[in-house]
Amino acid sequence: MISVEEAIDIVMSQTIEAGTEKVPLQKATGRVLQENILADRDFPSFNRVMMDGIAVNSKAWQEGRREFYVEGMQTAGAPQQALSQEQNCIEVMTGAMLPQNTDVVIRYEDVKIEDKVARVSIDEVKPLQNVHLKGTDRKLDDVLIHKNQKLSPAEIAILATVGKHTVEVVRHLKVAIVSTGDELVDVNEMPHPYQIRRSNTYALQSALQAEGHEAQAFHINDEKDALETKLREIVGEYDVVILSGGVSKGKKDYVPEILEKLNVKKLFHGVKQRPGKPFWFGVREEGSSPTAIFALPGNPVSTFMCFYAYTLPWLRKCYGLNTQILEANLAEEFDFQPPLTYFLQVKLTMDQGQLLAVPVTGKGSGDLANLLEADAFLQLPSDRSAFKAGESFPVIQYRQIF
Amino acid sequence: MISVEEAIDIVMSQTIEAGTEKVPLQKATGRVLQENILADRDFPSFNRVMMDGIAVNSKAWQEGRREFYVEGMQTAGAPQQALSQEQNCIEVMTGAMLPQNTDVVIRYEDVKIEDKVARVSIDEVKPLQNVHLKGTDRKLDDVLIHKNQKLSPAEIAILATVGKHTVEVVRHLKVAIVSTGDELVDVNEMPHPYQIRRSNTYALQSALQAEGHEAQAFHINDEKDALETKLREIVGEYDVVILSGGVSKGKKDYVPEILEKLNVKKLFHGVKQRPGKPFWFGVREEGSSPTAIFALPGNPVSTFMCFYAYTLPWLRKCYGLNTQILEANLAEEFDFQPPLTYFLQVKLTMDQGQLLAVPVTGKGSGDLANLLEADAFLQLPSDRSAFKAGESFPVIQYRQIF
Numbered sequence: 040m041i042s043v044e045e046a047i048d049i050v051m052s053q054t055i056e057a058g059t060e061k062v063p064l065q066k067a068t069g070r071v072l073q074e075n076i077l078a079d080r081d082f083p084s085f086n087r088v089m090m091d092g093i094a095v096n097s098k099a100w101q102e103g104r105r106e107f108y109v110e111g112m113q114t115a116g117a118p119q120q121a122l123s124q125e126q127n128c129i130e131v132m133t134g135a136m137l138p139q140n141t142d143v144v145i146r147y148e149d150v151k152i153e154d155k156v157a158r159v160s161i162d163e164v165k166p167l168q169n170v171h172l173k174g175t176d177r178k179l180d181d182v183l184i185h186k187n188q189k190l191s192p193a194e195i196a197i198l199a200t201v202g203k204h205t206v207e208v209v210r211h212l213k214v215a216i217v218s219t220g221d222e223l224v225d226v227n228e229m230p231h232p233y234q235i236r237r238s239n240t241y242a243l244q245s246a247l248q249a250e251g252h253e254a255q256a257f258h259i260n261d262e263k264d265a266l267e268t269k270l271r272e273i274v275g276e277y278d279v280v281i282l283s284g285g286v287s288k289g290k291k292d293y294v295p296e297i298l299e300k301l302n303v304k305k306l307f308h309g310v311k312q313r314p315g316k317p318f319w320f321g322v323r324e325e326g327s328s329p330t331a332i333f334a335l336p337g338n339p340v341s342t343f344m345c346f347y348a349y350t351l352p353w354l355r356k357c358y359g360l361n362t363q364i365l366e367a368n369l370a371e372e373f374d375f376q377p378p379l380t381y382f383l384q385v386k387l388t389m390d391q392g393q394l395l396a397v398p399v400t401g402k403g404s405g406d407l408a409n410l411l412e413a414d415a416f417l418q419l420p421s422d423r424s425a426f427k428a429g430e431s432f433p434v435i436q437y438r439q440i441f
Numbered sequence: 442m443i444s445v446e447e448a449i450d451i452v453m454s455q456t457i458e459a460g461t462e463k464v465p466l467q468k469a470t471g472r473v474l475q476e477n478i479l480a481d482r483d484f485p486s487f488n489r490v491m492m493d494g495i496a497v498n499s500k501a502w503q504e505g506r507r508e509f510y511v512e513g514m515q516t517a518g519a520p521q522q523a524l525s526q527e528q529n530c531i532e533v534m535t536g537a538m539l540p541q542n543t544d545v546v547i548r549y550e551d552v553k554i555e556d557k558v559a560r561v562s563i564d565e566v567k568p569l570q571n572v573h574l575k576g577t578d579r580k581l582d583d584v585l586i587h588k589n590q591k592l593s594p595a596e597i598a599i600l601a602t603v604g605k606h607t608v609e610v611v612r613h614l615k616v617a618i619v620s621t622g623d624e625l626v627d628v629n630e631m632p633h634p635y636q637i638r639r640s641n642t643y644a645l646q647s648a649l650q651a652e653g654h655e656a657q658a659f660h661i662n663d664e665k666d667a668l669e670t671k672l673r674e675i676v677g678e679y680d681v682v683i684l685s686g687g688v689s690k691g692k693k694d695y696v697p698e699i700l701e702k703l704n705v706k707k708l709f710h711g712v713k714q715r716p717g718k719p720f721w722f723g724v725r726e727e728g729s730s731p732t733a734i735f736a737l738p739g740n741p742v743s744t745f746m747c748f749y750a751y752t753l754p755w756l757r758k759c760y761g762l763n764t765q766i767l768e769a770n771l772a773e774e775f776d777f778q779p780p781l782t783y784f785l786q787v788k789l790t791m792d793q794g795q796l797l798a799v800p801v802t803g804k805g806s807g808d809l810a811n812l813l814e815a816d817a818f819l820q821l822p823s824d825r826s827a828f829k830a831g832e833s834f835p836v837i838q839y840r841q842i843f
Contacts, residue, residue, distance in 0.1 A: 064628060068647040082810055085634055089807060091691040114663075114693055116623030118635050132691040134624050134739070136635045147690045176808045183810060191840045192651060193812035196644035196741060200637065200809060204628045221518030222536050226466060226606045232487055233520050233538045235602065242598035245470040249594060261516075288549045289493040289534040291516055337536070339598060363842060368794040392770040392833040394794045405491060406578045407602060408484055408585060410595035431794040438593045439841065440765060 040309040042421065043348075043380040046318070049306050050349050053322050054357045055278055055329055058210040064198055067190050069251035070208035071358045076184040079201045081174035086137040088113070090169040093128040093150055093157050094141035097166050107157045113138050128157055137170055144169035187359040209358045212278035214254040216243045217270070219284040219294060220337055221261045238407060239283040239342045246346060246437070252354075254281075261291040271301055274323055274330050281350055284337025287317040294334050295319055303332050311421055312380045314341040314404035318349070338404035344382050344416055347435050367396035367417060367434040373426045380421045384413035387440055396434060414438040442711040444823065445750075445782040448720070451708050452751050455724050456759045457680055457731055460612040466600055469592050471653035472610035473760045478586040481603045483576035488539040490515070492571040495530040495552055495559050496543035499568050509559045515540050530559055539572055546571035589761040611760045614680035616656040618645045619672070621687040621696060622739055623663045640809060641685040641744045648748060648839070654756075656683075663693040673703055676725055676732050683752055686739025689719040696736050697721055705734050713823055714782045716743040716806035720751070740806035746784050746818055749837050769798035769819060769836040775828045782823045786815035789842055798836060816840040 041049075059073040088094065095107055107128035113120050115134035122129055122140040129138045130152075137144070146169060149161045177183060183197050190198070190208070198206055216239075223237045224230045240256040247254045255277075259269045266285075273280055285294035286308070295308060303323040310318050318341075319334035331353070335345040352362045367387060375381040385396035396417045401409025415436040419426055426432070443451075461475040490496065497509055509530035515522050517536035524531055524542040531540045532554075539546070548571060551563045579585060585599050592600070592610070600608055618641075625639045626632045642658040649656045657679075661671045668687075675682055687696035688710070697710060705723040712720045720743075721736035733755070737747040754764045769789060777783040787798035798819045803811025817838040821828055828834070 064643060065646065068650045083807065084632075084637065087807060089805065091689055091694070112692060114623060115691075116625070116636055116663075118633070130692065132693060133689055134622060134637075171805065171807050176804055176810050184813060190647075192644045192647040193745070193815075193839065195647035196640040196745070196809055197813060199628045199640040199643035202628055202631070202638055220536060221516060223518070226601045226604055229604075230486075231520070234518055235486065235536075236604055238598040238601040241466060241601035242594045244467065245592075245594040245597035248470045261518075287493055287535055289517075290514060290532065291534060292493070343595070343598070363791070365791055366794045389765070389767055389796070392768050392796045394791070394796065402578055403491065403573065405485065405489060405573050407598055408578050411586060411599060413595075437595065 040311050041307050043310055043312050046307060046310045046320070047349065050320055050353050051356055053306065053331055054353065055212060055331060057212050057357050059207050060210040061205045061207055064195065064204050064206055067198065067206045067208060068192065068195055070190050071360060072184060072186055072188045072190055072194070072206065073209055074207045075182050075186050076198060076201060076203065078177045078179055078181045078183055081179050082177035083171050083173055086173050087171040088131040088133055088135045088137055088144055088169065089171050090144055090146040091133050092131060092144050092146040092169070094122070094131045094138050095128045095143050095145065096122060096125045096141050097143050097164070099126045100143060100164055105159050109152065109155045109157055142167055142170070189360055211252055212354070212357060213276070214247060214252065214279045214281065215257060215273045215277040216240045216254050217257045217259060217273060217280060217282045219259050219261060219266065219282065221291070223258065225258070238339055239337065242339070242343060243281055243346055246351070250351070261285065261293065263293050263297065266293055266297045267300060270297055274301055274303065274332065275326065278328065278330055279354070280330060280332045281346065282332065282334040283342040286319045286334045286336055298332060298334065311378070312382065313377065314338060314382065315345045316379070318345050336404070339407040340401070340404040340410065343410060343437065347437050348382065348416065365394070365434045365436060366431045367394040368429055368431045369417065369426055370395045370397040370428060372428050373398050373419070374424060375419060375426070376424045378421050381419040382416035382435070383419055384409060385415050385417045385434070386412065387414045387434070387436070414440050442713050443709050445712055445714050448709055448712045448722070449751065452722055452755050453758055455708065455733055456755065457614060457733060459614050459759050461609050462612040463607045463609055466597065466606050466608055469600065469608045469610060470594065470597055472592050473762060474586060474588055474590045474592055474596070474608065475611055476609045477584050477588050478600065478603060478605065480579045480581055480583045480585055483581050484579035485573050485575055487521070488575050489573040490533040490535055490537045490539055490546055490571065491573050492546055492548040493535050494533060494546050494548040494571070496524070496533045496540050496546050497530045498524060498527045498543050499545050499566070501528045502545060502566055507561045511554060511557045511559055544569055544572070591762055613654055614756065614759060615678070616649060616654065616681045616683065617659060617675045617679040618642045618656050619659045619661060619675060619682060619684045621661050621663060621668065621684065623693070625660065627660070640741055641739065644741070644745060645683060645748055648753070652753070663687065663695065665695050665699065668695055668699045669702060672699055676703055676705065676734065677728065680730065680732055681756070682732060682734045683748065684734065684736040685744040688721045688736045688738055700734060700736065713780070714784065715779065716740060716784065717747045718781070720747050738806070741809040742803070742806040742812065745812060745839065749839050750784065750818065767796070767836045767838060768833045769796040770831055770833045771819065771828055772797045772799040772830060774830050775800050775821070776826060777821060777828070778826045780823055783821040784818035784837070785821055786811060787817050787819045787836070788814065789816045789836070789838070816842050
């Protein structure tokens with residue numbers, strides 16, 4: 040058995056090149072950009088009026104003029120006008136081009152207009168006041184968004200502004216989720232007393248959906264031949280296979296031997312952690328591109344934890360993203376004796392800018408319902424058994440709470 | 442003009458009843474539950490074996506027996522067996538029913554099986570060890586998930602377990618996003634020097650998508666007749682209309698007068714805030730159900746900020762969700778003189794369980810590109826002008842960083 044740190048290193052060293060694809064801008068939210076986005080013009084692209092009011096020439100102002108004949112109106116979206124007489128003014132609207140021969144905008148609040156004459160009620164103006172000068176935010180050809188940026192609404196706004204109606208992003212890997220276990224029936228079936236309904240495939244599909252990611256779900260019973268036939272197909276067709284169940288010491292835990300038969304190279308089996316000790320990880324290098332196989336223990340809490348602690352960060356790394364490690368402060372002291380990394384279920388709260396983790400211990404890795412009470416796993420290191428209130432530890436969040 | 446606090450109170454008092462709909466489990470992630478979910482059986486539903494190994498009767502153990510003849514095997518998903526002789530054992534697999542007449546599971550690691558005889562290598566066992574007792578996690582008819590819960594992968598797992606292949610959730614309101622402004626051309630058009638491309642509708646659509654929410658986008662030029670005709674249609678058809686532009690003091694800012702003409706009741710126009718001062722909000726009560734109208738100022742940063750500070754919390758409240766207010770500590774001192782609530786753009790970082798907000802001041806509400814550098818707005822109150830490092834303030838996050 041290896042440590043959690045070793046397991047993470049091994050998993051993270053096995054990223055798969057995902058390739059790129061083009062998607063329409065309206066489908067790009069949450070995707071990872073695969074091109075640098077340059078400014079197609081200066082930002083702003085002209086001297087832009089920032090307030091509704093009048094535009095004047097500062098020379099006239101300096102010469103003492105406070106009343107200006109209104110020559111015309113410059114609206115947003117109209118070609119640039121020019122002030123013909125320095126002592127006059129032009130009414131200007133927010134978003135319009137500053138008219139030629141003007142350099143000061145005085146807002147309506149400081150002006151009274153009667154009979155086409157604007158009288159200014161303030162005593163001072165600054166040159167270029169209320170003017171957003173061409174190129175002050177960004178210059179033509181500046182890199183606005185760098186490759187590998189995850190696209191949030193702010194980036195979408197910029198992509199629209201520079202005319203990117205299609206965007207080059209990282210292709211999503213093809214993900215299969217496979218549950219095994221004779222005790223499992225589907226959601227719309229009525230289980231016998233000795234059966235339960237499948238939940239892991241639904242949970243993992245949902246977790247991927249929350250990342251904007253599709254996945255195909257399968258179920259295979261614990262029969263060697265069926266497992267081999269079906270897994271051969273799936274491993275051949277998908278980039279990532281997430282299995283749940285069949286990796287422990289049970290008499291019907293056939294998954295590791297079947298995977299080795301399919302030429303999947305085992306990279307580890309067993310991690311010094313609770314839950315999720317029997318976690319098996321391997322890669323098949325055959326064919327045009329490799330397939331990564333995460334064979335997770337079937338207990339629902341183990342599956343859930345291993346997905347968030349290993350598979351999701353790995354997937355993000357394949358896409359060129361770094362997972363920022365969030366830390367939280369333990370709200371009360373906690374003891375855990377076994378020499379294993381313990382992924383403690385916690386509820387997260389925010390107190391005066393401080394992230395607190397309140398332990399919500401359940402009844403072990405079979406206690407699926409306990410996940411409802413918590414938001415995250417707090418990763419407590421294996422080399423200690425007493426953890427004090429106020430100490431800060433990495434947190435693996437599965438519920439967005441803010 | 443009213444304060445930000447008053448504006449929030451008014452907006453939040455105008456929630457719209459969204460109604461309910463049924464969706465398939467695979468589409469329920471992110472939705473808000475509209476029914477209580479009860480346990481359809483005990484959790485677990487039988488005395489469940491927690492480890493692969495052998496099941497014995499503790500009476501035999503207490504009488505000193507350490508070698509057990511293996512009578513049979515109880516696998517997961519198979520009907521319950523019974524131990525016929527107290528001095529024997531049955532091999533048991535994780536997830537299986539505990540056989541009748543047994544009450545202790547000893548894991549394979551502590552047992553050696555040869556010639557159908559299991560020899561136990563440990564000296565002590567506890568009654569019911571490695572047995573997950575029926576009903577210890579939850580009882581039949583316990584409420585597992587309460588109405589108004591937002592469905593994350595953990596809830597999806599539970600819904601699958603109790604057989605909810607369709608789920609009753611809050612219906613999504615019909616949202617229209619409408620940009621106005623003659624200076625705006627579409628993303629696939631080449632703007633004239635005095636024009637810019639539309640970005641607000643794309644940004645808001647993306648922000649709603651990130652919430653798993655659809656929205657229809659429209660653009661209307663600054664012509665009174667077109668505005669009236671088109672807005673009449675939209676207000677009649679949608680539950681929520683988010684406008685951007687046309688609400689300031691400009692000569693072509695027709696939106697407020699047109700909305701009043703369409704019998705939209707103005708609830709406020711103008712908020713003591715920067716950005717977003719000209720924000721207009723109203724409700725039309727006509728027809729079968731009311732329509733809420735958020736007429737946001739057209740500057741991209743203003744639109745963005747008002748959406749996240751007002752529209753999104755309002756939408757969540759319509760769906761029965763409370764927005765938890767996140768707080769962050771200002772990383773450096775900051776000054777803002779005007780007597781307005783200032784929504785300062787900040788970059789968020791986590792330092793030892795402490796959320797820090799680093800100011801990223803841009804060049805005003807037209808500086809769209811500055812949104813790229815920041816993650817959130819820090820809400821600085823209007824009654825002060827000096828803000829010290831380490832002070833904590835509410836934060837309105839637009840980018841998920843963890």
